[in-house]
Amino acid sequence: MGAARDEAEAAPASIEAETPPRAGTPPSALTPRALVLGSLIGALMCLSNLYVGLKTGLAFPAALIACVVGLGVQRSLLRLSASRFGPLLSLQETSAMQSAASSAGYSTGGTIVTASVAWLLLAGQHPPVWALLAWTLLSSALGVVLALPMQRAFIRHEPLPFPSGMAAASVARSLHAGDASGRQGARALGVGALGAGLVALARDGFQLIPVALSLPGALLGVPLSELTFSVELMLLPLGTGAIVGVRTGASLLLGALVCFGGFAPWLLARGDIAETGYYGIIKWSMWPGAALVMSASFTHLALQRGLLRRTFGSLLGARRAPGELPEAADVPRSWFLSGVALLTLGLVTVGAVAFGIPFPLGLLGVLLSFALAAVACRATGETDMTPSGTLGHVAQLAFGGLMPGNVLANTVAASLSGNIAASSADLLTDVKAGSLLGVAPRQTFLAQLWGCLVGSALIVPVFYLLVPDTSAISEERFPAPPGFIVAAVARVLSSGLSGLNEAARWGALVGALLGVTLVLLERFAPEPARRFIPSPIGLGIAFVLPASTSLSVFLGAVAAALLARSRPALADAATVPLASGLIVGESLVSLAVLLVLSASS
Template identity: 70%
Template structure:
């Protein structure tokens, strides 16, 4: 208790009152924190939608929301003076960040993959109300899945969750109100402005090309045809700066191995008839998915004890010795009731709108929890959530249980992919919140609110941007994630024997490499581990254009060089710089795309 309490009450406080009267938790879920988080989450939700349709990637929002939110609040305070009130506290910042992260990331992961795949296969979208409810219910279910996993991955075996650590550090730096915070805000604004102007010149005014082709050829195939080019946008550079040099170098290594070596070689042998990116993706998605999935499950197998404790915690059979006070935790009653309601809603929606029989819907919910464990594990270590590959694991299971039903297959991918992303995002936010003084219960509630906001924003925007299959093209929205899911569904409907020989051998090789890298990473020393390629990044490089991998590597390299040459400046400015590049370009490009979509509709 505070020492001044006795004087405030006008008399001495009994000694036992210190033990009997609990300290009330600081207020985190204030209207201004939730409002600012909702606004930022809506903006970043649209940004990730655009980036996902273009590249198949989605970027976590936890770090970006801290920088953008505190910078925006300070700008509002300067403009409106006292009307803006006092600055956000650290726990309010945590609530704002959790809301924005959930809205901007958790709800959109499979919109650009499984929902696109549904459109490709069915020729039309499911009813808008069904897509909205599915997005909301499944993302909220993923948040609930993560609650018992906190004990396994944040307390007994505290994983890094790099974005969570960085978000907390950024919040503390910007919250200090010193020159560092002002410098970060200036860098953020200038980076966003520069990226926005460049995107406007390229996408809106058509004054610049989207990429600059690299000269040369491999095996008689021009590098430009193999998707090796320099992106004229700044967004991939910002993304590379955020993921770091190890991930960036792994992406480049994967791109060179896939599109610089294997694809030209297979083309000369006739296994790939069209060596361009979209043509090569029909083969490259198989070794890429096998690599990521096998590495993830190898990590899971090596951590069997953590998985056992996770299920034990879910059932309430084991409590951590460092358990928090009951007022800090998510009540067990909330968890069980929420699980029951949302699981039932998932089963009903799956049966009514997506053609999944109820008993298989229950199986899908159980499988999604197991895959959420994998997602949290991988995210905690690598800061990359393999929600797409884990969705394909669900596709494989439903392909065996419901052969020939491609649409139910894509719904299963959406279920597992969305819950995996939402679970990993909650643990990232809890990691950040614990360092800022927020309670897990507060983070949990902010996350659920963000699921609602994100669902309200992303579903109408997606239906507007992609009204039909004509919007899916290499020039407009390639949506490689959707192509991947649709391809898996079609192959499973025809049987695994329909895979080409090259795809079967590629899948086997990818699986072996994933297992080997996971084992090496587990047994290597800390000094050696940072030089090992990331299996997740290697696999992702097989499913995105080589130009994007190259640009992200260049961004990561530039960030590493800046950190070495000017460490003090990089510590303050790197995250705002990267966040500004991503937000500025994606939002302007999105507005241009929405304007064109509305013009086409008229």
């Protein structure tokens, strides 16, 4: 699904054929310039993913994008001064740069856009800065450490493809070759970032253009603008659509039409929804949206009965043979044991002191997170999709039974497993890319930990600046749909469905049934019909996004599909870089404007 996954599907044959022999110790990748550039790109991607997550609820595994953006930036620096910034990073340095950037840009964000927003919505205020910073750093770092035994199971013992890792290695080779495709991709990245940045500056900085243009007309007497239908003058959702693909984009549009164009005006006319506008409608729509996403995710996981068996079978079967010597490039066993002990102690202490999670339940949460992280790594290796949100909800349900009524601790529990799962899967994706480029697993591990430190140190203070209080969670600024879903589930686990009005209860029931039905159709419908079945996750997210955002994502997906059909060679070279440029350019400029305005006020 999407251009990045298409790239991954094309990568394996060419990569495996070019993989260097593993004789001897791989060359050093952890050079200062690789880590500095990785930190810079990781910081940019961390802020970009934070902004995109708060705006749309979507986040992108950053391995492929980090590789494209990092090498694009260095090529630009080389043009400015070849003597100061040259020579071009080696393939091994590129892998370390990508690992640090990917970790900083992706692994640290799950806590922020889910549990932190949910905590703010439920408590009315933020947790202490030190607590959120420590929780984010320790959980992402523990995810990296817990993935160490899984790399032997899922990369050596049973080599899974990890498509994004293979695609990142393929792109690195292509850009290093300096061929026409690589130069074309670098230009597309620059054009996308520059164009989106200028639009964001004109809109948010100088207010020369509006944020959106309202659509004329009404449905059942309700103006379309009050049903969140408008044309957004933003390029970021277009880039998002180009990456997620047509099926997800069309599912978002369908969900928006059903929710905001169908149910919302009908329920407003009946009096079941009291207010128009995004936050008037979402008080109802979050319930069918959350139920749809959760039921679809759990059904998908339940249908993969072999996934759990293969996961833990591989872990148990991947022990080192009696006569097999450890590779010198491996992470020492003592690092794993001491890392697990220290990080677990730190996490359960922070959980008990700051978030009200009893010490024994904190230990149980870490054990549960290890099992869920193994499932996430297996799923990522096979499908390139990390079900971190689903696994976070599994932990949320478990802690809801163990700590009934404690809604705040319940939101933190969701972030623990989700963040650890995302961080573990990201490490194995980068290890896969590094192994294809001749990089030692130990060096990838260290680069990944460095990225966790950089991302955590940046994302928490910026989140507090962007979202100082609940007023920032709004349709115009940050809808933050994942936080709404986590908060809604926590409320239900605390008080049960009896606390909802009739319309919300029926919406939740219909959403749950629809999620199960769509996943079963995806699995068992005839092959020609499957591509016409909407994505249940896309439909559910559309219920908690403004309709204007879903429309923009759909338009971006259609534009990428038309380019792929009319100019396939250009699409292969330019779609991912151009889309990455649109996302990074607009999010960073908009973030800078918001930070300046926040500081001045």
